Amino acid sequence: MRVLLIYSHPCSDSFSSTLRQIAAEALSSAGHEVEVRDLYAESFDPVLSEQERRTYYDESTISEGAGDHVASLRQAQALVFVYPTWWFGSPAMLKGWFDRVWLPGVAFRLSGPNDLQPRLTNIQRIVVVTTYGSPRWLLWLLGWPDWRVFKRAIRTLCAPRCRLEWLSLTGMDNCTDDKRRRFAAKIRVRLSNWK
Template sequence: MHIVIIFNHPYEGSYCNAILRSVKTGLERAAHTVDTIHLDNERFNPVMTAADLQAFRNRVPVDPTVIAYRQRLAAADHLVFIFPIWWELMPALTKGFIDKVIFPGVAYDYTPRGYGMIPLFKKIRSITVITTMNTPGFLYRLVFGNAIRKAVITGTFWKMGYKNRKWINLSGVKQASEKKRSNWLRNIEHRYAQLR
């Protein structure tokens, strides 16, 4: 299979980067091909401009990066998003990627009656979102309402019609022991080595 990873973390020494390495190692063990869209390194511009919004209405993107990403995503069998949760939400580059690339005429179209969506990336079988945060998981669920699940898993990919969606959230990362962090990385590598 061909896996496209959408990665967002600016610091090379971050735990998200360790997760990225584990995902890629697992995928390589399983002989999958991998394309990593590193939003920070590729200097993706997350800002929706007036031209982008006009393009949204016309359903034809004008940002050359978005056009290039469309081709890369169209080749994917599986998408993996990896990013930290900052102030209970995704970083700006991930939000901008969703705003500018998950775009009508690129990632989805509307049903004939206009009330639903049809995904245009026909090869994609599944989508996984892997996040890290320092907030304890129970607080994120009870106080902050699982904002990423609502915004990304349900509000974006369920709404678009993708049935196979998974969210792996590693909470309390700052407080976690080195042993626990190492176990998480091993489990992630194993998961992706088993991906079929």
């Protein structure tokens, strides 16, 4: 399977960086073709410009700096996202990637006011590997806002039976080394056995 791994964290020595490396190695060892896109290392520009917004619904327009990301997305059969959850959502860099890459004509088509047609039917599986500073009970109380975005918006633009798997570590603000090691091992095992 061709896997596009999108990584978003500004620090190269972060726990998220360790998780990205583990995820890429585990998927490769399972025989998958893995393309890693490190948004910060690539200096991806997450800002949707005025011109991009004005031409947003023009399906023939893909802005400079986003074209190779669009090509990667169109070739992928699965997506893996590795990022920390900040303020109950993805980092601004990742949000900007969705704004600039998941465009009309790429991720969806609007045929009318109530007719949204998915265009990423090549994507059969999505895995999110994320960490939260917050405890699980608070995320439950708030309704897991980032999970809802992926389940109700991102996944619906993919294949009809696209599977979404959420692998998260909560309580990072007070997390022990042992808990981080166990979570990293869980990621390795889960993605090494990916079919």
